[in-house]
Amino acid sequence: MKTTFPGGIHPPYNKELTASKAIVEMPLPKRVRLLLQQHIGAPCKPLVKKGDVVTVGQKIADSDAFVSAPIIASVGGEVAAVDAEGIEIVTDPEHSRFTGQAPKYDTPEDIRQIIREAGIVGMGGAAFPTHVKLSPPEGKEVHTLIINGAECEPYLSTDHRVMVEQGEELIEGIKILLRACGAQKAIIGIEKNKPDAIENLSRLCRDEENIRVEAVPVVYPQGGERQLIKSLTGREVPVGGLPLDLGIVVQNVATAVAVHQAVNLGRPLIDRVVTVSGRGVAEPANVRVRLGTPIRDLIEFCGGMRDDAVKVVNGGPMMGKAVASLDDPVTKGTSGILVLTEAEVRIYEERTCIRCARCVDACPMRLMPNYLALYSRKSMYNDAEQIHLFNCIECGCCSFVCPARIPIVHYIQKAKHEINSKRRKK
Amino acid sequence: MEFLVEIIKPVLSLTVLAVVFGGILAWADKVFAVKKDPRVDEIIEVLPGANCGACGYAGCAAFAEAVAKGEAPVNGCPVGRQKVADEIAKIMGVSAACDDECLKARLVCQGSDDVAKTKMIYHGIDDCRAAVLLHGGDKTCPYGCLGLGTCVRVCPFDAISMGDNGLPVIDAGLCTGCNKCRDACPKGVIRMVPEGSAVLVACNSHDKGAAVVKACKVGCIACGKCVKVCPEDAIALVDNLAVIDPAKCTNCGACVEACPTKAIIRL
Numbered sequence: 193m194k195t196t197f198p199g200g201i202h203p204p205y206n207k208e209l210t211a212s213k214a215i216v217e218m219p220l221p222k223r224v225r226l227l228l229q230q231h232i233g234a235p236c237k238p239l240v241k242k243g244d245v246v247t248v249g250q251k252i253a254d255s256d257a258f259v260s261a262p263i264i265a266s267v268g269g270e271v272a273a274v275d276a277e278g279i280e281i282v283t284d285p286e287h288s289r290f291t292g293q294a295p296k297y298d299t300p301e302d303i304r305q306i307i308r309e310a311g312i313v314g315m316g317g318a319a320f321p322t323h324v325k326l327s328p329p330e331g332k333e334v335h336t337l338i339i340n341g342a343e344c345e346p347y348l349s350t351d352h353r354v355m356v357e358q359g360e361e362l363i364e365g366i367k368i369l370l371r372a373c374g375a376q377k378a379i380i381g382i383e384k385n386k387p388d389a390i391e392n393l394s395r396l397c398r399d400e401e402n403i404r405v406e407a408v409p410v411v412y413p414q415g416g417e418r419q420l421i422k423s424l425t426g427r428e429v430p431v432g433g434l435p436l437d438l439g440i441v442v443q444n445v446a447t448a449v450a451v452h453q454a455v456n457l458g459r460p461l462i463d464r465v466v467t468v469s470g471r472g473v474a475e476p477a478n479v480r481v482r483l484g485t486p487i488r489d490l491i492e493f494c495g496g497m498r499d500d501a502v503k504v505v506n507g508g509p510m511m512g513k514a515v516a517s518l519d520d521p522v523t524k525g526t527s528g529i530l531v532l533t534e535a536e537v538r539i540y541e542e543r544t545c546i547r548c549a550r551c552v553d554a555c556p557m558r559l560m561p562n563y564l565a566l567y568s569r570k571s572m573y574n575d576a577e578q579i580h581l582f583n584c585i586e587c588g589c590c591s592f593v594c595p596a597r598i599p600i601v602h603y604i605q606k607a608k609h610e611i612n613s614k615r616r617k618k
Numbered sequence: 619m620e621f622l623v624e625i626i627k628p629v630l631s632l633t634v635l636a637v638v639f640g641g642i643l644a645w646a647d648k649v650f651a652v653k654k655d656p657r658v659d660e661i662i663e664v665l666p667g668a669n670c671g672a673c674g675y676a677g678c679a680a681f682a683e684a685v686a687k688g689e690a691p692v693n694g695c696p697v698g699r700q701k702v703a704d705e706i707a708k709i710m711g712v713s714a715a716c717d718d719e720c721l722k723a724r725l726v727c728q729g730s731d732d733v734a735k736t737k738m739i740y741h742g743i744d745d746c747r748a749a750v751l752l753h754g755g756d757k758t759c760p761y762g763c764l765g766l767g768t769c770v771r772v773c774p775f776d777a778i779s780m781g782d783n784g785l786p787v788i789d790a791g792l793c794t795g796c797n798k799c800r801d802a803c804p805k806g807v808i809r810m811v812p813e814g815s816a817v818l819v820a821c822n823s824h825d826k827g828a829a830v831v832k833a834c835k836v837g838c839i840a841c842g843k844c845v846k847v848c849p850e851d852a853i854a855l856v857d858n859l860a861v862i863d864p865a866k867c868t869n870c871g872a873c874v875e876a877c878p879t880k881a882i883i884r885l
């Protein structure tokens with residue numbers, strides 16, 4: 193068996209709730225709210241004002257910054273409100289039918305431009321603008337493209353369903369991505385708990401010389417890009433470095449499909465597949481939904497909440513964030529909406545660290561989460577940085593295994609935030 | 619005689635060595651002398667010696683050095699206050715003006731648990747700086763005090779305690795104006811206010827009136843009544859929030875009476 197990354201955990205996966213359910217299309221929502229910041233990088237500035245009529249696929253917000261991605265109208269209709277955080281559109285089905293034309297392209301630069309204009313970002317959850325990832329800086333060459341189909345977060349099954357149902361589109365997308373970044377080969381890494389996806393893609397790749405499918409062990413966080421690179425190539429991304437330093441680019445499977453749709457069909461990123469799951473929702477499902485759809489509508493579409501639902505999480509249970517309002521919209525990075533019951537959300541009181549070092553064993557980045565949390569609590573940020581605070585990928589393994597129930601990742605996030613805001617002030 | 623010579627030899631050689639090394643030491647003392655400002659030691663003598671760091675320097679000695687160099691003001695020690703400032707001023711040969719230094723920390727939020735609405739239940743670290751990472755904290759008002767007591771814990775002088783209503787209480791008598799609570803507060807609801815001010819706009823919300831009313835019963839809705847009623851023209855609306863200019867304010871209290879939401883309070 194191939195070696196994998198150090199540490200990691202085996203949380204209860206709960207994927208059986210949705211893993212075998214085909215993707216269903218949700219009807220157009222009555223109104224959508226498109227946030228101006230759905231990606232890592234600079235927020236966009238609105239290009240439309242209240243009262244404007246927009247058609248689906250129209251660019252409604254953009255930014256001059258390199259690390260940013262434009263916001264595309266996911267439905268057509270009248271702009272109902274524009275505020276500091278987002279743009280609201282009242283849906284008009286007339287303007288919401290997509291009729292695009294495939295753009296023409298020659299060079300990798302053209303492809304990257306099309307991807308940017310389509311508003312595509314990494315759809316695994318981090319939402320890093322895809323065109324930036326595909327632009328290696330001067331002097332760095334990309335030789336391998338890794339397609340991330342690990343989907344290690346419990347509950348989520350969007351990537352799984354995409355790999356099973358949209359395999360052909362995925363392969364087309366990979367071919368375009370290979371051209372865009374100049375890599376010679378692509379490896380699709382899939383966790384072994386998705387045998388149907390592995391089988392489907394292996395069959396489709398049989399005649400592709402430079403694309404191969406590889407099964408990786410089931411361990412969280414296998415889908416972290418650094419972890420997946422270690423599992424597939426045996427190489428480690430240097431401290432403080434990027435996969436590009438190894439000549440590797442990692443893209444999520446849903447991103448590759450979006451790239452295919454943008455480049456080959458001219459269809460920008462207007463929808464995505466979201467897993468609506470958890471034991472607090474009536475009918476868990478994998479739903480293709482327009483971006484900006486209120487979470488409330490999405491949950492209604494899946495039969496609504498059960499009475500014992502206590503918490504709604506945007507993303508997976510390990511790295512996702514609880515939502516404060518059901519009116520919050522689905523964004524480009526929303527891979528799942530989890531409606532959890534009390535039995536699934538266990539809230540514990542924080543106790544004192546007993547120095548068992550289970551977090552150290554579990555950390556896939558080989559950090560010392562116990563000390564990171566301690567330094568953060570004592571506001572000793574310099575010391576935290578010295579033991580590589582910023583290398584933490586916030587996967588949550590440490591908090592998961594901690595017998596003292598210390599919210600270690602929260603402490604780490606606090607330290608990162610405090611350091612960054614102090615730097616900004618200077 | 620033989621043995622006398624044997625004794626004299628080492629005595630002589632050691633004496634010569636001692637003279638030579640003594641000479642080198644005397645020379646080095648002159649050449650490599652570190653010039654130390656004698657005032658530094660004098661200032662350290664009069665400082666409280668708590669090494670609290672409230673002045674912004676790494677302890678009293680560092681502060682004394684900075685004062686002697688002229689980098690720090692003579693009244694830079696917030697703990698020693700006027701008494702210490704006067705003594706340092708005497709050493710430095712200047713006068714210690716303390717006009718704007720007598721500042722007290724004040725909480726500019728009255729959004730206690732019973733009047734301010736919350737948008738969610740927060741489960742996490744008991745620290746405002748951590749709570750603010752998730753949707754800006756649990757209060758509906760994005761500017762309000764989160765009430766998790768970060769200021770209480772950073773105060774080196776025990777001047778802040780947590781009240782029963784979920785808001786911190788600042789003891790102005792114990793507050794030395796060291797700014798630590800102000801710097802730690804992620805919402806910026808602690809402001810430094812001149813000691814003499816008796817009226818305070820106890821709200822931090824820059825939202826428009828309608829949004830403020832939805833979030834909190836005692837928020838400034840920027841109605842402008844205080845601006846109109848003030849006989850000294852000391853109040854202005856800045857970004858949907860009333861701001862009192864302490865230089866003009868006479869503490870007459872007309873604004874306190876006029877404020878419809880009781881966002882302006884008498885201290």
